[in-house]
């Protein structure tokens with residue numbers, strides 16, 4: 001497998017990524033290939049070379065299904081099922097993959113540690129965190145009694161858990177998500193491992209929590225000289241944290257090198273596009289989403305990116321593309337890297353229309369939602385106005401009450417105080433009691449489309465619902481035409497009408513949900529974290545769709561998200577919420593260039609950016 | 614922790630006392646629907662004089678209003694005085710308590726066998742999940758589980774009593790005339806029947822929850838901390854698998870207790886079930902009431918025990934309850 005990599009220029013001091021000579025410390029992954037099923041099946045991970053150096057963080061980026069998690073687990077010899085793993089993974093000269101299962105287990109948690117995405121799932125719910133921390137310490141270090149206790153307190157202090165002695169006696173569910181991840185980190189670090197693998201450790205956490213954990217990790221790496229592999233789909237986060245960056249696509253590393261070099265001069269078109277697709281605070285524009293979906297496994301006889309690559313040419317097909325070296329210690333798998341030296345596709349702003357100077361479509365006035373028994377209101381005197389065609393974003397951390405605002409507007413819960421008006425109608429009734437036209441005019445799309453798409457209906461049946469419900473007397477041919485048209489608008493093939501929801505990917509289902517919302521011909525679209533579960537390429541397509549349709553039809557949008565950068569791309573005006581209150585409301589540009597409130601500034605500062613200065 | 618648990622224990626006790634009172638009212642009501650004269654007649658026979666009936670009614674206090682009799686009965690019951698049988702005249706508690714003792718031993722032996730075998734089989738299946746053996750055994754368990762209880766009992770009776778002749782044909786005889794060994798032997802078949810009734814349910818749930826627990830992320834995480842497979846299984850997988858299992862065990866213990874009625878009948882075992890059938894037949898009101906209440910108390914105790922075991926296994930519920 002190693003002969004795929006071209007011989008590199010002899011001496012280059014910065015040249016460490018994928019080096020041939022395994023370093024004496026850290027972890028050197030060479031030719032790692034993972035296959036599920038026989039040799040006829042495309043490998044899930046193919047010939048991956050990565051070098052984890054002491055005191056350095058290597059970021060492994062890529063979209064879901066690209067094989068990055070599989071790589072991370074396979075690299076430390078953790079098998080999940082029937083997969084065959086070939087290649088080597090050298091820990092100070094010892095091939096971890098060649099060890100017998102018992103010897104491997106003696107390494108795990110001891111010299112090599114792994115932290116998985118969701119600490120809330122990785123911690124045993126029925127055991128105090130103290131016991132869970134004690135187990136590997138007893139096993140690998142033989143600690144007990146006072147020494148064990150001392151070490152445990154030390155570890156909890158290391159990961160900044162307040163009041164360690166009390167915390168040790170608690171159960172995982174008594175901690176917040178961020179603290180659970182700190183606990184998981186403490187367990188991973190307990191035996192002072194040489195290598196730490198982090199698999200999406202902060203995904204799903206608030207940006208501020210994410211930023212704090214990243215800072216903690218950096219300081220631990222600097223202090224302990226541990227070698228880290230950090231797997232994430234969040235390129236901006238890796239850009240801030242990782243010393244070097246590897247980008248994975250369809251089971252292959254398509255580009256890797258020192259982070260500043262890769263960011264400043266991405267060589268592979270996929271890296272360029274991924275960078276352009278990642279929303280940034282400083283620029284609301286995105287590159288247009290790329291068509292198609294990644295292949296299921298590695299493609300060995302073409303460039304695996306060719307079907308979606310805007311720069312593909314005949315030479316890109318017919319053979320696997322070898323990794324080649326470029327100045328600055330970068331390796332990339334693209335024939336045309338030199339020819340494409342310039343930037344990638346240029347970003348464009350999402351479609352917008354001028355907002356007419358008319359009466360507001362929606363008025364939310366001093367609205368409050370106070371659940372009985374709750375110490376404080378979930379939504380506390382929130383007011384805003386929205387005009388036809390206007391797009392408003394609501395950002396805030398989990399528990400800020402941003403989703404509750406949408407729930408009240410859509411009539412899923414009733415406000416406990418305040419006043420809402422839509423056009424000339426008071427919005428005080430719950431959805432079930434609202435007149436049908438009002439339900440048509442206000443459409444809500446959720447984060448998780450699976451919950452709202454009936455799994456036993458075809459996409460056609462799903463899309464017909466709003467037509468039957470809200471546009472009663474349409475002839476069948478007209479309905480069919482509108483269904484097709486709506487699929488086209490969300491860039492799904494018309495043939496999808498006959499499929500079932502579960503045959504579609506998550507992003508495609510989300511687009512069906514959006515198509516359905518627009519088929520009702522609403523005047524107001526409420527989006528609750530609609531892109532949070534999506535990869536950046538799909539996210540871009542979904543954002544484009546919403547923007548385009550809202551601009552075409554003059555639909556007003558309330559877009560709720562915890563992701564400031566995403567909200568930035570689509571919103572004209574942004575409300576920042578905290579503890580149920582709106583702490584700041586500004587037009588989008590103003591909010592990011594000139595935030596007024598300290599909380600907004602903290603929130604903005606916590607968002608990882610590509611700005612490396 | 615123990616102090617924190619006082620409140621959930623107290624609420625559960627309170628709720629169950631209410632349940633018991635309701636059961637006692639319904640039982641008493643049903644048993645005392647008949648006019649006192651009819652009760653007397655059903656015990657004494659048809660050919661009795663009015664004087665004899667009046668005497669019987671007065672002696673057994675049947676002439677008081679129902680509410681008074683109920684209060685009288687339940688307050689005595691609460692302190693362990695079950696009254697005198699209106700048929701034999703002997704204290705009800707004597708008969709009922711010996712029988713209760715026997716039947717509980719039987720139910721306990723049967724459940725122990727059923728639960729232990731079920732868990733062992735379930736876990737073994739979970740470790741082999743998806744294999745041919747797994748499939749066959751699961752199918753077999755389904756077949757057993759879908760058989761009516763008397764069929765299992767009859768099959769055991771035919772094989773071990775009639776065919777092999779290992780056990781006496783009439784358990785009751787062994788009890789009255791046999792030695793300790795003979796008495797012990799009488800427990801085997803009824804207990805095996807009860808065990809076989811429970812085992813398939815327990816095994817299937819044990820299998821499913823063990824499979825789920827072993828596939829959970831925290832089990833992977835525990836392996837990746839380098840813990841031994843033993844520690845992974847016992848501390849991480851089984852402990853969490855025990856939670857869904859516990860509720861099924863609870864249902865099955867109740868099932869086992871009610872199963873004694875059937876096995877008493879099948880094997881002629883002189884237990885509470887047999888006495889219940891007999892006392893209903895002879896119109897022995899107080900005995901019947903006492904037995905029904907004993908069943909109710911045992912079931913309520915099982916429910917409380919299972920609830921507490923689940924609280925112990927599930928810290929989250931423990932904190933919510935407290």
Ligand code: SF4
Pocket residue numbers: 268269270303304305306307309310311312313316321333334335336337
């Ligand atoms: S090799 Fe060709 S298809 Fe592949 S990324 Fe480069 S330009 Fe695109």
